[in-house]
Amino acid sequence: MTTQSITAPTPTHQSPLATAHAQLAGAVEHLGYDDGMHAMLATPRREIHVAVPLRRDDGSTVLFHGFRVQHNVSRGPGKGGLRFHPSVDIDEVRALAMWMTWKCAIVDLPYGGAKGGVAVDPSQHSAAELERVTRRYTSEIMPMIGPDTDIMAPDMGTDERTMAWVMDTYSVNRGYTIPAVVTGKPIAVGGSLGRGTATSAGIVHVTEAALREAGEQLEGTTVAVQGFGKVGGHAAQIFARRGARVVAVSDQYGGVRADDGLDVARLLEHVAATGSVVGFDGGDPVSNAELLASDVDVLVPAAIQGVLDAETAPTVRARLVVEGANGPTTTEGDAILAKNGITVVPDVLANAGGVVVSYFEWVQANQAYWWTAEEIAQKLEHRMVAAYDDVAGQARREGLSLRDAALTIGVKRVAEAHQIRGLYP
Numbered sequence: 506m507t508t509q510s511i512t513a514p515t516p517t518h519q520s521p522l523a524t525a526h527a528q529l530a531g532a533v534e535h536l537g538y539d540d541g542m543h544a545m546l547a548t549p550r551r552e553i554h555v556a557v558p559l560r561r562d563d564g565s566t567v568l569f570h571g572f573r574v575q576h577n578v579s580r581g582p583g584k585g586g587l588r589f590h591p592s593v594d595i596d597e598v599r600a601l602a603m604w605m606t607w608k609c610a611i612v613d614l615p616y617g618g619a620k621g622g623v624a625v626d627p628s629q630h631s632a633a634e635l636e637r638v639t640r641r642y643t644s645e646i647m648p649m650i651g652p653d654t655d656i657m658a659p660d661m662g663t664d665e666r667t668m669a670w671v672m673d674t675y676s677v678n679r680g681y682t683i684p685a686v687v688t689g690k691p692i693a694v695g696g697s698l699g700r701g702t703a704t705s706a707g708i709v710h711v712t713e714a715a716l717r718e719a720g721e722q723l724e725g726t727t728v729a730v731q732g733f734g735k736v737g738g739h740a741a742q743i744f745a746r747r748g749a750r751v752v753a754v755s756d757q758y759g760g761v762r763a764d765d766g767l768d769v770a771r772l773l774e775h776v777a778a779t780g781s782v783v784g785f786d787g788g789d790p791v792s793n794a795e796l797l798a799s800d801v802d803v804l805v806p807a808a809i810q811g812v813l814d815a816e817t818a819p820t821v822r823a824r825l826v827v828e829g830a831n832g833p834t835t836t837e838g839d840a841i842l843a844k845n846g847i848t849v850v851p852d853v854l855a856n857a858g859g860v861v862v863s864y865f866e867w868v869q870a871n872q873a874y875w876w877t878a879e880e881i882a883q884k885l886e887h888r889m890v891a892a893y894d895d896v897a898g899q900a901r902r903e904g905l906s907l908r909d910a911a912l913t914i915g916v917k918r919v920a921e922a923h924q925i926r927g928l929y930p
Contacts (some may be wrong), residue, residue: 521600521810527836529603531909532916542920549599550617551575555645557623559638562631570594571642573621573649576602579922582653583619584609584860586660587642587667589635593622601831605860607915608853612892614864617919619655621646627662636670639663643674650675652685652871658863659689661809664735665701669694685870688863697866699881700859704829705739706882707858709747710889711850712803712827718897724748729799729823731755732808733782736829736856738773740805745769749803755796756782757808762796763788797821806833813838821847828852843906851908853915854896861888 526547533543552574559567572595575583585605588598598620606618623642627635649655657671668690676682684695692698699706713723726749730737733756741751751769753762758781761767768787775785783790797804797812798820806812807829813821818838826842827850828834834842834849842849862885869875876884900910 520596521832522596524810524832524836525600525603528908528912529916532912535905535909535913536917536920538920542923545923546577546916546920547603549574549576549602550578551649552595552599553646553649554595555642557625557638557642557645559625559630559634559641561634569623569625569638571621571623571645572598573646573655574598574602574619575649575655576618576620577606577919578617578654579919579926580610580617581615582617582651583655584614584616584658584863585619585621585655586658587663587671588620588622588660589625589627589638589662589667590622591624591626593624598622604831604853606919607912608857608860610915610918611853611896611911612857612861612888613918614860616656616860616864620660621657622660625662632666635667639667639670640674643671644678647675647678650686652683652867656685656863656867657687658859659735665689665691665696668696685867688866688870689859690866695866695870697862697869697875697881698878699885700862700866701735702739702743703862703881703885704736704856704859705743706885707861707889708736708740708805708807708827708829708855709743710858710886711855711893712744712805712825713747714890714893714897715825715827715848715850716803725750726803727752727801728803728805729753729796729801730805730807730829731760731793731796731812732806732830733776734808737805737807738776740807740829741767741769742773752801753788753791753796753799754782755791755793759783760791760793760796761785761788762791762799794820799823803827805829809833811835813842815841818842819845821845823847825850828855831856839906839908849906849908850893851911854892854907854911857892858885858889861885 555571557569557571602620609616668687672687675686690696730741733754750766800822803825804823810832813834815837818841896911
């Protein structure tokens with residue numbers, strides 16, 4: 506299939522926000538929207554920057570900066586994760602919120618896009634300190650969030666325990682329990698079955714759909730996964746269970762490779778015991794750069810943004826790149842992969858499984874009725890495959906890459922919501 510790029514060229518080492526804006530500009534140009542619509546789609550509806558003081562366990566006080574951005578709420582309440590990472594800043598949160606807007610629209614959820622973050626390194630703090638950070642941050646942004654306005658979920662550096670703290674803080678201040686204010690929380694307080702592995706399962710579903718479209722099957726396919734955390738680790742496990750051969754994985758410390766396939770179950774035990782894939786005796790050491798250049802059928806970048814750029818994209822030999830992380834490919838890296846004939850299943854589609862099951866959790870919490878694990882799995886697969894088919898069909902009809910097709914679908918759905926609702930006053 507011949508494809509054309511609709512994203513504008515941008516400099517190397519661009520920021521996530523520059524990437525997000527370049528992607529939007531290309532979609533707007535392709536769809537023929539005017540400058541006014543472009544400005545509305547590019548500009549966050551609301552954002553807040555808050556101080557988050559922490560009283561440490563030793564009695565000293567430190568100050569962190571927190572952010573929450575609601576990029577767009579025309580299709581429904583804001584939806585997006587809460588990230589704890591020392592590099593978090595407002596521009597990164599703006600980019601992630603924008604991507605959430607398109608992601609929710611692409612998989613046709615009644616949500617807008619939002620995102621939050623605190624510039625804190627969770628590895629340097631006790632559980633008690635992280636709880637105090639979470640509760641103070643929640644209290645500071647409370648006017649912006651709620652089950653009908655903005656629903657949080659876990660992201661990098663946060664987990665289901667964090668979401669329980671957010672829910673409790675919000676509920677105590679409102680005077681009654683409100684499970685639907687967050688998703689990705691523990692089952693015991695209204696979480697959904699299947700939420701913990703939803704993003705990973707969604708990655709596998711769209712990989713299988715892409716292979717099926719090419720006349721291939723997942724069984725026997727070789728896979729490399731960069732990033733072995735909540736998303737990458739579960740994805741590798743599901744790939745292995747479905748018959749794929751996971752030959753290389755890596756994390757921030759290093760990687761491991763075995764051409765005949767890694768024993769993923771045993772590797773997960775090793776990571777649980779040591780905190781890293783490094784030192785696993787079932788394969789040979791490999792660097793992150795070497796992993797990205799692996800001669801495999803499928804490459805899954807599932808760590809952080811910007812890893813496939815002008816320097817690393819030319820080394821990629823996989824035929825299919827499935828983006829498990831948010832923004833792992835820069836615009837320039839994207840152009841290089843396209844030039845080399847490598848198909849990219851974009852993040853706004855590939856990793857949408859998490860927000861899909863978050864939506865299921867929100868629906869269940871609102872009606873106080875919970876579905877079985879089998880029902881969740883079936884609904885997730887149906888939603889992901891249907892979204893992939895929509896995107897692939899758009900790509901074929903208009904000669905676009907999957908990323909550009911996905912973005913045009915997402916942007917068009919949001920723009921239509923703007924147009925139908927009208928402009929007040």
